[in-house]
Amino acid sequence: MSRSGAFALCSKLFIGGLSWDTTDEGLRNYFSEFGKVEDCTILRDPDGRSRGFAFLTFEDPNSVNAVMIRDHVLDGKSIDPKRAIPREEHLRNTRYFVGGLSHSTSSDSMRAFFSSYGKVVDCTVMVDRDTGRSKGFGFVTFED
Numbered sequence: 001m002s003r004s005g006a007f008a009l010c011s012k013l014f015i016g017g018l019s020w021d022t023t024d025e026g027l028r029n030y031f032s033e034f035g036k037v038e039d040c041t042i043l044r045d046p047d048g049r050s051r052g053f054a055f056l057t058f059e060d061p062n063s064v065n066a067v068m069i070r071d072h073v074l075d076g077k078s079i080d081p082k083r084a085i086p087r088e089e090h091l092r093n094t095r096y097f098v099g100g101l102s103h104s105t106s107s108d109s110m111r112a113f114f115s116s117y118g119k120v121v122d123c124t125v126m127v128d129r130d131t132g133r134s135k136g137f138g139f140v141t142f143e144d
Contacts, residue, residue: 011038011061012084015054016124018042019075022050030074031056035063052129055084082122085141094121095141101125103134110138119143 015027028040036059043051058064064083072079098110111123125138 011058011064013056013058013064013067013081014084015056016052016080016082017077018050018052018054018079019077020050020052020129022054022075022077024054026075027054027056030072031058031063031067034058034066035060056081085122094144095139097137098140099137101134101136101138103136105134105138107138110140114140114142117142 013031018027022042024040024042027042028037031037031040037056038059039057040054041056042054045051067081068083072081101110105125107123107125110125111120114120114123119142120140121143122141123138126135127133128135
C-alpha cells in the first residue's frame with residue numbers, strides 16, 4: 001500500500017526519555033494500546049546500547065492524537081512522546097542552541113522563558129544519561 005509522505009509524517013512520533021532496558025518489542029506492545037504500530041525503532045549506539053529515544057509510526061494518524069493527550073510511564077520511567085518533526089522542518093533555521101544554562105534549568109522553565117519570543121514547538125535541556133544532571137545546554141525550536 002503506497003502512502004503520501006504527509007500521511008506518513010503525521011503518523012510518526014519521537015519517543016524520548018526511554019529506559020535503557022526498554023526493548024523495541026516492549027515499546028511496540030505499550031503503544032499498541034493506541035492503535036496498530038506500523039514501525040518501531042529504538043536508536044542505538046554502535047555497541048548496541050539504547051540512546052534513550054525511538055521513532056514509532058502508527059498505521060492510523062488518529063493514534064498519535066490519542067497518545068498526545070496523556071502522560072506515559074514505561075519500564076518504570078516517564079517517557080516523552082512528541083510528534084516527529086519532518087527532516088525538511090529541521091532544515092529551516094528554527095532550532096537554536098542555548099548554552100550556559102544553570103543546572104537547575106528545566107525544559108519547562110526554558111520553554112516559559114523563550115515563549116515570549118514566539119511559539120515554541122520543542123524545548124530540551126540536555127542531561128547526562130548516567131546521572132540525570134543537566135549538562136548546562138539545550139535546544140529551543142520555534143514554529144517559525
